[in-house]
Amino acid sequence: MIRVGKARLAERDDAARQLQTMPLPKRHAGSQAASLPELAVISMDGGRYQRRDHFGAAVTGEDATTHWSETKVGCLLSMQSDIHVSDPAPEFPAWLASSAAVVELAKMAEKTNVSASKSVSAATDAIAADEFGYEPPKLVSREVIASSHEAERFGWELEARAWQLGFPAAPRQAFVADGLPVNWTIAERHFPFATRILDLMHALSYAYSAAHAVDGGGSYPVWAEWIWQGNLSRVLTALSEHQQRLGLPPPDTESGDPRWRVQRALTYYTNNRVRMNYPEYRRQGLPITSSQIESTIKQINARIKGTEKFWERDSGDAVLQLRADTLSDSKPLDAFWRRWQAQQNGADCYRQAA
Secondary structure, three states: OHHHHHHHHHHHHHHHHHHHOOOHHHHHHOOOOOOOOOEEEEEEEEEEEEEOOOOOOOOOHHHHOOOEEEEEEEEEEEEEOOOOOOOOOOOOOHHHHOOHHHHHHHHHHOOOOOOHHHHOHHHHHHHHHOOOOOOOOEEEEEEEEEEOOOHHHHHHHHHHHHHHOOHHHOOEEEEEEOOOHHHHHHHHHHOOOOEEEEOHHHHHHHHHHHHHHHHOOOOHHHHHHHHHOOOHHHHHHHHHHHHHHHOOOOOOOOOOOHHHHHHHHHHHHHHHHHHOOHHHHHHOOOOOOOHHHHHHHHHHHHHHOOOOOOEOHHHHHHHHHHHHHHHOOOOHHHHHHHHHHHHOOOOOOOOOOO
């Protein structure tokens, strides 16, 4: 299994290297061999898994401080949707005013030691069970990549797979993620023509947390409605007034302090306001939540993450790749096995004994 995974990793690396040498016009045109998606959606998030590269050895450096390794997961979604003359759902859905998903997100987001995939799992379940008042984009197919590489390298890997699928030439493109700066750095460098969209559920969670800090949650339904309707400036004004009344939090303030929660929400919305025009996204038929990537993170974690699961870097990356292949609708392993078999010469591989 590890040998097969490493072979797939080599193919992924080759694709990324080829992309880096392409002329920019060809890079932005996408593969001509792919069927052009009507709506191309890129989404990414992260998780963690346990590494043990150093059993029985003296450890120094980064591995001496933690045995957790970060994973980066990307979804490349071919979707279909209608374009509307105006916002098809201007009225704020009542269920979001007290959604258990938003409550869970607000709580989990304040715990820095909890992975992003766990913090949004409730949101994914809620979106599946409730309606937003209009028909969201329909999923046609999903492709998945997963890696433990740093953001710069992962960005090329994600773009290379998107290029193979023809995404750069899609008439509509969207990049949906939470508010982590690394997500938007990758979007800017590798998907410049995609509309950038901040996941709605994360946006609402910051309003929920700040509202419960200043008035027990009374302001949340109003702020949430303003966010839904694209009136973020009113939310920022309200938060600024509370910040002036409460004062700025000192450096050692704990996360439960109202001053900290208000400043945190202000910073989050200020940094992401250009990605929060939800009425326009609904009009264009674009997704406004990252539920697909959150669901995918849970499926990745089911294979690689657990209290009893430990990996070396090479084996972990190999399993991540195979898990991503298994979750991809194009079944890339089917084509890989045909290439693999064609390369075999009938000789067995043996390792020389030490």
